[in-house]
Amino acid sequence: MKWIESFIIAVRSLGSNKLRSSLTMLGVIIGVGSVITLMSVGRGAEKSITSTLEGMGTNLIYIASQTPGVQGLAAMGMASQSLTLSDAEAIAERVPSVVAVAPITENYAEVAAGDESVAAFIEATTPEYEYVLNFPTEYGQFITARHVASRDMVTVLGSDIAEDLFGGEDAVGKKVKINGRQFNVIGVLEAKGGQMMGISMDAIIVVPITTYQARLFPGQTVRGEDAIQQIAVQIESTEVADIVSADITELLSQRHRITEEGKEDFLIMTQEQMMGMIQQVTGLLTVLLGAIASISLLVGSIGIMNIMLVSVTERTREIGIRKAVGAKRRDILLQFLLEAAMLSLSGGVVGIIGGWAVSWLISTFSAAAGISIDAVVSWDIVILAISVSVFIGLVSGIYPAMRAARLNPIDALHYE
Amino acid sequence: MSPNKGMIELENITKIYRMGDVEVPALRGVTLNIYQGEMVALIGASGSGKSTLMNIVGFLDKPTEGKYTIEGIDVSGLNDNKLAEMRNKKIGFVFQTYNLLARTAAIANVELPLIYGGTGQKRKRAMEALERVGLKERATHKPSELSGGEQQRVAIARALVNDPSLILADEPTGNLDSKSTVEIISIFCRLNQEGITVILVTHEPDVAAKAQRIVRLLDGKIVEDKKVEPAAGN
Numbered sequence: 001m002k003w004i005e006s007f008i009i010a011v012r013s014l015g016s017n018k019l020r021s022s023l024t025m026l027g028v029i030i031g032v033g034s035v036i037t038l039m040s041v042g043r044g045a046e047k048s049i050t051s052t053l054e055g056m057g058t059n060l061i062y063i064a065s066q067t068p069g070v071q072g073l074a075a076m077g078m079a080s081q082s083l084t085l086s087d088a089e090a091i092a093e094r095v096p097s098v099v100a101v102a103p104i105t106e107n108y109a110e111v112a113a114g115d116e117s118v119a120a121f122i123e124a125t126t127p128e129y130e131y132v133l134n135f136p137t138e139y140g141q142f143i144t145a146r147h148v149a150s151r152d153m154v155t156v157l158g159s160d161i162a163e164d165l166f167g168g169e170d171a172v173g174k175k176v177k178i179n180g181r182q183f184n185v186i187g188v189l190e191a192k193g194g195q196m197m198g199i200s201m202d203a204i205i206v207v208p209i210t211t212y213q214a215r216l217f218p219g220q221t222v223r224g225e226d227a228i229q230q231i232a233v234q235i236e237s238t239e240v241a242d243i244v245s246a247d248i249t250e251l252l253s254q255r256h257r258i259t260e261e262g263k264e265d266f267l268i269m270t271q272e273q274m275m276g277m278i279q280q281v282t283g284l285l286t287v288l289l290g291a292i293a294s295i296s297l298l299v300g301s302i303g304i305m306n307i308m309l310v311s312v313t314e315r316t317r318e319i320g321i322r323k324a325v326g327a328k329r330r331d332i333l334l335q336f337l338l339e340a341a342m343l344s345l346s347g348g349v350v351g352i353i354g355g356w357a358v359s360w361l362i363s364t365f366s367a368a369a370g371i372s373i374d375a376v377v378s379w380d381i382v383i384l385a386i387s388v389s390v391f392i393g394l395v396s397g398i399y400p401a402m403r404a405a406r407l408n409p410i411d412a413l414h415y416e
Numbered sequence: 417m418s419p420n421k422g423m424i425e426l427e428n429i430t431k432i433y434r435m436g437d438v439e440v441p442a443l444r445g446v447t448l449n450i451y452q453g454e455m456v457a458l459i460g461a462s463g464s465g466k467s468t469l470m471n472i473v474g475f476l477d478k479p480t481e482g483k484y485t486i487e488g489i490d491v492s493g494l495n496d497n498k499l500a501e502m503r504n505k506k507i508g509f510v511f512q513t514y515n516l517l518a519r520t521a522a523i524a525n526v527e528l529p530l531i532y533g534g535t536g537q538k539r540k541r542a543m544e545a546l547e548r549v550g551l552k553e554r555a556t557h558k559p560s561e562l563s564g565g566e567q568q569r570v571a572i573a574r575a576l577v578n579d580p581s582l583i584l585a586d587e588p589t590g591n592l593d594s595k596s597t598v599e600i601i602s603i604f605c606r607l608n609q610e611g612i613t614v615i616l617v618t619h620e621p622d623v624a625a626k627a628q629r630i631v632r633l634l635d636g637k638i639v640e641d642k643k644v645e646p647a648a649g650n
Contacts, residue, residue, distance in 0.1 A: 005531050016519060317515070318517055320515070321515045321516075321517060321528070322528065322532070323476075323500065323503075324474075324476060324503065324509050324515070325503065325504060325509070325528050325529040325532065325574065326500050326501065326503045326504020326505070326529055326532040326533060326578075327500060327532045328496070328497045328500040328501070328532070329496060329497070329500075330497075331532055409476045410471055410476050410477055413476075413511070413515060
C-alpha cells in the first residue's frame with residue numbers, strides 16, 4: 001500500500017472524531033509546550049548570567065574569605081572575614097601581571113532622598129573598581145583616592161537608584177541618606193542592564209571602602225584589622241590567571257601566616273572558574289526543568305496509546321473488512337502507526353507554537369519587570385521537540401497498531 | 417484447466433475450534449472439488465459448517481487438517497502475507513451484512529481492494545465495477561444513504577474490482593427483501609456467465625435453485641452433492 005493512501009486514511013479517521021483527536025493532542029501540546037518553554041527559559045537565564053559576567057570583564061580573579069575546612073555554600077556565606085585593605089595593596093604592589101586591584105565589601109542598605117527611599121546594594125570599594133569591574137560613570141565622577149584616604153561621605157549612584165530617587169533630575173550635588181547618614185552624590189553610573197543572582201547591576205551604590213568601615217558597617221578580622229569581603233584583581237590576560245592565582249596564594253599565605261596547604265583562610269577563583277560554576281548550575285537547572293516537562297509529555301503519550309487502543313477496538317470490523325479484501329499485516333500496522341504519529345506530530349507542532357508564544361511572553365514581561373530573561377526558542381530545541389513527539393507517537397502507537405495487525409480476520413468481521 | 421482437475425480441491429478438510437478445554441468440530445473431513453466456471457450453492461442448517469468451509473476456501477481461516485489447493489497452489493504452505501495477496505487478487509467476498517466502511521462513499525468502498533493491490537487507475541476501475549452492478553450514478557453516496565439491495569451491489573462491485581476468478585458470497589440475500597434478492601441473484605448469475613466461479617452460502621431454497629450445483633452439509637460433513645438442471649438458472 002502506498003504512503004499517500006495510508007496518510008489519507010489516517011487524516012480521515014482523525015477528522016471523523018475531531019473532539020477526541022484534539023483532546024488527545026492536547027496532552028502532547030501541553031507536554032511539548034512546557035518542554036519548549038522551560039528549556040528556553042533555562043537557556044535564557046544562563047545566557048543572561050553569562051553575559052553579565054562577561055560585561056564585568058573576563059580578566060578577573062576574585063579572592064574571598066573562607067573558613068578553613070568549611071566547604072560548599074556554608075563556606076561562602078558564613079566565612080569569618082580574613083582579608084584586609086593591606087592584603088589588597090600588597091597584591092597590587094608585589095604580584096606580577098596584576099593590572100589593578102579593587103577591594104570590595106558588599107551589603108544592603110536603605111537609601112533615602114527626601115520622601116523617596118529605596119533598598120540598594122552597597123559596593124564599598126576604591127577608585128580601581130571603576131575599571132576593574134567596568135563601571136564607568138554616566139556623569140559626575142567616580143570616587144577618588146582622596147575620598148578613600150579621608151573617609152569622605154560621598155557616593156556614586158547606580159542608574160536605577162538615581163532614577164528612583166531623583167527622577168530625571170541631575171543627581172550630582174544632591175544629598176542622600178544611607179542608613180540614616182548623610183552622603184553627597186558625586187556621580188551616577190552608566191546603565192548596564194543585566195543582573196547577577198537576582199541583584200540588578202543598576203541598583204547599586206558605590207561608597208569609599210574606608211567610609212563604609214568607619215561609618216556604616218564596621219567589621220574586623222580575627223587579627224583586629226578592618227576587614228574587607230573580597231578582592232577583585234584585574235590581570236593582564238586570561239593566560240596568566242593560573243600563575244597569578246598561585247602567586248597570590250603564596251603571598252596571602254605568607255601574610256596570614258598559613259604554613260599548611262589546604263588550611264588557607266581565603267579562596268581564589270578566576271572569572272573562568274566562576275563562569276564554569278554558574279553554567280554548571282544553570283545547565284543543571286535547564287535539564288531539570290526539561291525533565292519535569294517531560295513528565296507531561298509522557299502523560300500525553302499515554303493518552304495517545306489509550307485512544308489508539310479505543311480506536312482499534314472500535315474499528316475491529318473495519319480492520320476485518322480491510323483484511324478480507326487483501327490488506328496485509330503491515331498495511332494495517334502502517335495505518336494505525338501513521339495515525340498515532342500524526343496525532344502526536346500535530347500536537348507537537350501546536351505545542352511548539354504555544355511554547356514559543358509563552359517564551360516570548362516570559363521574555364517580554366520579565367524585561368518589563370527588570371529581570372531580563374531572554375527566553376530564546378532555538379532550532380535545536382524545536383527539532384528535539386518534533387523528534388520527541390513523533391517518537392512518542394510511534395512508541396505509543398506501536399502496541400495498538402500491532403494489536404490491530406494481528407487480529408484474526410474472521411473474528412474481526414464478526415465483531416459487534 | 418482440464419475438466420477433471422478442480423479449480424478448488426479440498427481433501428479431507430477438518431476444522432476444530434477450541435473453546436477452552438472443549439473441542440468443537442466444525443468440519444469433519446470434507447472432500448470437495450469445485451471447477452472453473454461453476455456456480456455452487458452451499459446449503460445446510462446453521463451450525464452445519466458451511467460458513468466455516470467458505471472461510472477456509474477464502475483463506476480467512478486455516479483448516480486444522482487436510483489439504484487445500486487452489487489453481488494448483490497448495491495453500492497450507494503459504495504465510496499470512498501471501499494469503500492476503502491471494503485474497504486480494506483471486507477472490508471477491510460478499511457478506512450477509514454487506515461489510516461496507518461506514519461514512520465512506522460507495523466509490524471509495526469499491527476502491528478498497530485496489531489500495532492493497534497496488535494498481536493504477538483506481539477511480540476508473542472502481543467506476544467500471546459500479547457500472548457492472550448498475551450503481552454508477554450512486555457512486556458518491558455513503559452506505560447509510562443506500563438501500564440494503566444497493567449496499568449489497570456496492571459490496572459486489574468491491575468484490576469484482578480486482579477481476580477475481582472466484583466470488584464467495586456468505587448469505588448474500590439474508591438481509592434483503594424478495595425484490596432485492598432477485599436482483600442480487602441475477603447479478604451473480606450474470607457474473608457466472610461471464611466466467612467467474614461463484615460459491616454461494618445460503619439457506620434459501622429459491623436462491624440455491626439458481627445454482628448449477630447444490631452441496632448440502634450436515635454436522636460438518638457433505639451429505640448431498642447434486643447437479644441442477646441448467647434450465648432453472650435463466
